[in-house]
Amino acid sequence: MKALRRFTVRAHLPQRLAALERLSINLRWSWDKPTQDLFESIDPELWKLVDGDPVAILGQVSPARLEALAGDDAFVHRLEELAAELDNYLTRPLWYQQLGADRQGGKDPVLPNGIAYFSMEFGVAEVLPNYSGGLGILAGDHLKSASDLGLPLIAVGLYYRSGYFRQSLSADGWQHENYPSLDAQGLPLRLLTDASGEAVLISLALPDGAQLYARIWVAQVGRIPLLLLDSDIPENDHDLRSVTDRLYGGDQDHRIKQEILAGIGGVRAIRAFTEIEGLPAPEVFHMNEGHAGFLGTERIRELIEAGLDFDTALTVVRSSTVFTTHTPVPAGIDRFPVEMVERYFGPDPGGVGSRLLPGVPLERILAFGAEDDATKFNMAHMGLRLAQRANGVSLLHGRVSREMFNDLWPGFDPAEVPIGSITNGVHAPTWAAPQWLELGRELIGSEDLSSLQEPETWERLHEVDPGHLWWIRSQLREALVHDVRDRLHRSWLERGAAEAELGWIATAFDPNVLTIGFARRVPTYKRLTLMLRDPDRLTKLLLDKERPLQLIVAGKSHPADEGGKALIQQVVRFADRAEVRHRIAFLPDYDMSMARTLYHGCDVWLNNPLRPLEACGTSGMKSALNGGLNLSIRDGWWDEWFDGENGWEIPTADGLADENRRDDLEAAALYDLLERAVAPKFYDRDERGVPTRWVEMVRHTLQVLGPKVLASRMVRDYTQNYYLPAARALRQSIEPGASGDAEHAMAFGAARELAEYRQRVEKVWPQIRILEVDSSGLPDTPLLGSELTLTARVCLEGLRPDEVTVQAVLGRVDAGDALVDPVTLPMTHVGAAEGGQDVFTASTPLPVTGPVGYTVRVLPHHRLLAGDNEWGLVALAG
Structure with missing residues (x-):
């Protein structure tokens, strides 16, 4: 029983x-x-x-x-x-503490007292299955590296009673999901309790008088506490106990409850935790994707309760919030029906304010998530509107994000949209094989691996004999082959095979054969089955007498994605064929443990997404950290760091409208590379049996990519480029204002000043006009370097000249007179003209040849803005 x-x-x-x-x-x-x-x-x-x-x-x-x-x-x-x-x-003091010491006496001597990091999933270890894929693994690596660097970070998520799901296969290769019930007492967690030993509960007021309660489990990730909210407690009604049942499960109503709990409940959990632990309140709030976006509305509620008006509270919240987007397509964004948001954030039936967020007007909340479809509430839009700083997760993804969200900054070219990029990284002690870590310690001469952050450390690989590098790679491949055989055996038994018919598995796969890995989630854009485009050609490559390949495939499809499950079934059915099953396998139940073995042992890591739909793709980074060579479409991080010697680029045909034709071309290119470039290098051996050209690519990969792909590099980038500026902006907003009047002389005076400035600007901005632009100084035949002087008369509608930035924008023009890669020049205020207009001027040598054009524009300007383009307001000449 x-x-x-x-x-x-x-x-x-x-x-x-x-x-x-x-x-x-x-x-x-x-x-x-x-x-x-x-x-x-x-x-x-x-x-x-x-x-x-x-x-x-x-x-x-x-x-x-x-x-x-x-x-x-x-x-x-x-x-x-x-x-x-x-x-x-x-x-002990680590990098963050040393950074504080280095900055003492400088312009910014104090680092953030605390950073709150919100994510819907965290992949810290396989024993805590609170993750589904790359987003969660990235969040886990962020926490581990933050710990290694000494950041005062607190992480917040949900505790899922059944995690994501365990995957198995039916006899015909169809994915089955199993949701095991997790026992929190058997996990590395402790319950947050008060001084009397009672569990701390946070509560949220829901519609129809319902109340949602959650307790708080704490997972200690090195120095970093990870707070996980759990609704499966007796204090909740039966249906509310299941709010945290599964990661990414349920319908939209279930999902919005989870996201309200993660965002609003997450802030309340942090307040409870820091008070009990005696820690300072976090100054910076970082949203890892938009799922926890409602955290900003809760922080606004707190500040309103403390006496600030809505706009001043919003100013303070924006100054200290960072938003990271991970999706390169609008379809990947959570969008809720507006009426659903109205139901959760609207007033009581009696009309006495919002139950959930007293004092926060519903119409202002709806404005955060507004998009072109008036019936939808867009969580990414809310994240961007509540954060003064935002980024994508690779250089290419930053560009894609600026284009995707360009409509939120109308009047600006995509390149000017204020979304930056920080390329993801991976946590080396988690993902690098012990053999590589031991080699690193030998080369460094210390147990402390912190110098792996420095490129000079990786250059010491020049000292290592190629035979030793090949020995490590061969060891890891052999361990992978044994693991694959074990997993194959278990999978075939689960699918109903008899032990007597599985003798072939004992010799399946070969420790001496070129081994290729492909493992990831299975959405359509990742193209799991591109390798099967020409089954006969793939079979020929797998069974080549002189240069065979073996291919290991793994990945989970979302339980509701029938198309993804069908792709898995295609691979399984091909891999079940008797003539190839010793050379290709689909391994079910992909998790961190399996992934680690694959990254260690695969010679080549395959990635063939539809460009540019892979935001970053950190699995290839983990392979590179183990001396694996990437074979990939130029997407995500690979577009940024491929150099021709650290792997191979699969030529992309992403401009083709015919999807079938594109897939045919890219699959053919993949087969050609495997046959003519990859396999020959692997099997070309010297007298010691070492593939010297291959090993030199391995050495080069480690030296060039090693310091770049580290999550410690990523977290340092976030700290210096986002966390420090956000904390500085928060402190500036809390200071007295610059105007000197009584209201602005008190705490949050600067924030009040900026809020009032924004109200004035938004009121008059539609009336701001550039009345006239004159050019002078050019000869009849302008030459490169000829001096151009532009003068503009501007009607500022009561704004002072120092409250705006007036710019000349100059560059080459295309056939439609659009400026191409223009340069922007500040224009100087030189006085007033008749009628109250202000005059601005700028001079510059002509920077380019060919058809050249210019325009003039006006942007708002304030010392507390992260950039003059922050609000998306611009007035253009003409």
Whole structure:
């Protein structure tokens, strides 16, 4: 019979082993191999059975074994050393603290007191299955690197009772989903409690008098607390207990409840946590995608409750908010029916304000998510309108995002849209094989791997013999082959095969054959089945007598995506064919554990998305960190860092309107590269059996990409380019204003000043006009470098000249007189003309030859704006 509920009972730890509890509950063990080795030594067989989970092994190990270990002086000594090392890691000054020391006495001596990081999913370790794919893994790597760098960051998400899902295959290759019920007490979590030991609850007022409560689980990720909100508690009505049941499950009403809880409830959870722990309140709020976008409305409510008006509160919130977008297509954005948002954020039936956010007008909330479809509420638009700083996750994705959201900044060219880019990175201690980390320690001469952030460290790979690099790669490939055989065996049994018919698996795959990996989520744009475009040609490549290939495929389709499931089935059916099944496999239940083995062992990492729909694609980074060579469409990060020697570019035909023709061309290019470039390099060996040209590409990949793909580089970029400016802007908004009147002399005076300025600007902006633009100084036949002087008369409708920026925009023009790659010149105010107009002028040498044009424009200007284009207001001449 089936148990009604499950929970974990642990053996009592002897006093000498008490530190095991501390080591198991801090997820730093997930990227610290000595700690993993210690837990494995408790019971190696049990360690395998619990899939390397320290909490689980402590829950299942026998009391007798624990007593024996308590009497083992060598084990206790190792335990004490590792516990001391953890304490040292958690307390010693790291990069962030040194950054603060370096900046003392400068313009910005104080770093942010705290950073709040919100994400709908976190892939920290496979034992905490709170992730579905790249977004969550990226968030997990962000936390680990923030910990390694010493950032005072607090992360917020939801605790999903059933995680995402476990994947299996039917006999005919169809994906099946299974949602195991997770036991929080058996996970590396602690419940946030108050001084009396009672669970801390946050609450949200929902429509029809309902109340949603959530408790807060804390996962400690090194130095970083990760707060996970859980609605499955007795205080909730039955239907509300399921709000946090599954990641990305349910209908839109279920989804909006999750996002309200993540955003608004997340802010309330942070307030409770920091008060209990005695920590400073975060100054910077970072939204990893728009799912938690409602956090900005909660912060506005807090400030209104503290006495600020709505516009001043909005100014303060925007100054300190960062928004990261991960989607390159509008279809990837969460959009809710407006009437659904009205239902959750509207007033009580009695009309006494909003139940959920008292004091925050519904119409202002709706304006945050407004888009061209008046019936939809757009979460990405809300994120952009609530954040003063925004970014995409690669250079190419930044460009794509500026074009995609250009409509929010009408009158500006896409290049001027204020969305930057920080290219994602990956956490090296999590994803690099132990052999590479050990080699790194040998080259550095230290256990401390922090210098991996410096390119000079990677240059030391020149000292390593090619044979040693090849030995590491061969070791990792062999380990992968053994893992693939084990997984194949389990999968075929699950699909109904008999043990007697699985003898072939013992020799499936070959440790000496060129091994290609393709593993990721299975949305259509990632084109899982492009490799099957010509099955006969693929078969020929797999079975080549001299230069065979073997291909390992993995990935999950969203449970509601029938098309994605059909793609998986196509691959499985091809891989089931007797003549190729020893050379190609689809491995079900792709997770962090499988991914790590694939990144370690694959020689080539394949990625063939529809360009430019891959925002970043960090799986290829993890492969590169292990000496894997990328074979990819120029999309995401690969468009940025491919150099011709660190892998291969699959030529793209993304301009073709005929999708079938495009896929045919790109598949043919893929086959050609495999046959004529990739395989020959791999199998061309010297007298020692080493493929020297291949190994030099491996060396080059590690040297060039190693320091770039690190999440530590990414987090440092966020800190210096986004977190520090956001904290500085927040402090400036809290300061007294510059105008000197009594209202602006108090706290938040600067924010009030900016809010009032914005109100004045938005009121008069439609009437601002550039009445006349004159040019002078040019000869009859202008030459490159000839001086051009522009003078403009501008009607500012009561705004002062120092409250605007007037610019001349000059450059080459196309056939439609559109400026191409123009340069922008500030124009100087030189006085007033008759009728109250202001006169501005600028002089410049002509910068280009050919057809040249110019215009003049006016933008708002204020010292607290991140840029004069921030509000999307511009007045153009003509």
